[in-house]
Amino acid sequence: MAVDRSENIEVTVTFLEMHTPPAYTPPLPVNRQIALLRTREIPLHYYRYLADRVGRKWHWVNSLRLNDDELAAGLHREDRDIRVLYLDGAPAGFMDIKPHLPDEVELAYFGMMEHATGQGIGRWFLGAAIAAAWSYRPHKVTVQTCTLDHPAALPLYQKMGFSPVAQKTETVRTMTFAERSASVMRP
Numbered sequence: 778m779a780v781d782r783s784e785n786i787e788v789t790v791t792f793l794e795m796h797t798p799p800a801y802t803p804p805l806p807v808n809r810q811i812a813l814l815r816t817r818e819i820p821l822h823y824y825r826y827l828a829d830r831v832g833r834k835w836h837w838v839n840s841l842r843l844n845d846d847e848l849a850a851g852l853h854r855e856d857r858d859i860r861v862l863y864l865d866g867a868p869a870g871f872m873d874i875k876p877h878l879p880d881e882v883e884l885a886y887f888g889m890m891e892h893a894t895g896q897g898i899g900r901w902f903l904g905a906a907i908a909a910a911w912s913y914r915p916h917k918v919t920v921q922t923c924t925l926d927h928p929a930a931l932p933l934y935q936k937m938g939f940s941p942v943a944q945k946t947e948t949v950r951t952m953t954f955a956e957r958s959a960s961v962m963r964p
Contacts, residue, residue, distance in 0.1 A: 783956065786836065786949045788923040791931060793939035795918045798911040798960040801884060803904040806897050812863040812907055820847050823959075827861065827871045829961045832850050833887040836925050838952050840886075841960040862889065862902055869893035880916040887920070888927075901930075903937055924950060 805811060816823075825848075830841045840848060851861065857872035870889035876882040883957050889899060910918040920939060922930045935941070952960070 781953060783953050784951050785923065786951060788947055790923045790945050790947050792921045792943040792945075793919065793934050793941050795907070796916070797938075799904075799907060799938040802908055803900045806899065809896070810865045810884050811898065813902075814861050814863065818853055818858045821845055821852070822963075824848070824852055824859070825963075827868065828886065829957060830868070830890050831886075833930055833957065835888070835927065836949050836951050837886070837888075839947065840955060841952060845893045845963075857910070858915060859930045860906075860909065860935050862893070862898075864893050864896075864898065866886055867897075870902060872902075872909065874906070874910050874913075876910070876913040876915070878915075882908055882910040882913050882917060883916050891920055892957060894927075899933065900937070901940040903933060918953055921953040923947070923949075 825841060828837055831837070833912050843851075851857070852875065856875075858872075859875060860872050860874075861868055862872075868890065870893055871886065872884065873886035874882060875885045876962035884906055887903065889902065907918065918939075920934060922934060933940075
């Protein structure tokens with residue numbers, strides 16, 4: 778559904794932490810053609826496409842509002858870890874890991890496109906994201922979610938071993954369809 782005007786939405790952001798790697802990692806679903814590939818110097822247009830397709834329904838707007846220089850400065854750091862999920866040969870989701878803090882790795886973005894949800898892939902995919910984050914050997918892994926995200930996000934993070942440590946209220950200014958299109962389709 779196209780949003781024809783921007784609006785401000787108040788959300789509750791929940792901050793979660795994990796202090797030890799989980800003892801169990803969900804298995805890769807069987808009888809599915811799934812690939813998870815780490816990107817190198819991801820093209821800005823492709824990152825915006827992923828962020829839009831995964832986050833449109835949930836009002837992910839932060840990265841879409843950045844200009845090319847701002848987005849490239851964050852994404853093209855040597856320590857940025859972005860991995861794209863493919864299902865049956867087509868993009869189906871992505872994870873964006875920020876391991877640049879001294880003792881912390883942040884799972885900054887994680888999500889799947891609507892066509893990939895409800896197929897038993899999400900738990901495995903989150904397990905893969907957590908394993909990737911712990912591969913940097915931090916003291917803790919962090920993630921945040923908000924009341925605009927998928928209703929299963931917070932319970933799934935908790936089932937996978939994250940614990941809530943704080944909450945705060947923020948305001949999200951949504952993007953109109955035209956704003957979103959201009960961001961994703963910029964020259």
